[in-house]
Amino acid sequence: MSDLKKHWILGFAPLVLSFVGVIMMTVGGTIILSSAAKLALFETEPSRVITAEDCRYDYKLEVKRTDDEIKSCLEEKRFVATLRFKNSEKQDIIEGLSALFVGLVLVLFFRKKKK
Secondary structure, three states: OOOHHHHHHHHHHHHHHHHHHHHHHHHHHHHHHHHHHHHHHHHOOOOOOHHHHHEEEEEOEEEEHHHHHHHHHHHHHHHHHHHHHHHHHHHHHHHHHHHHHHHHHHHHHHOOOOO
């Protein structure tokens, strides 16, 4: 490879990686902002509706449940659904933070330094 070609590649690669870092920072910041706004502005619940029919029959034991068992099953399923929903919101924020951090590292490491 000629020296001119090496110089061009060595100059182009940091520019591309820095640009990728800017894009990742933008995406990460957008995810964080969106998730934070959803948490702050809206009181949301899981979208899945849990009904008594979901708990009426125990498929593991192959028996029908009593009314008390159905009530406890409904409470448990609603609790689990709420917990999963909250965990998914936290995962969105963590994904946004990781994208922001990786993008920041790329930008800082591959930015053009003035000579």
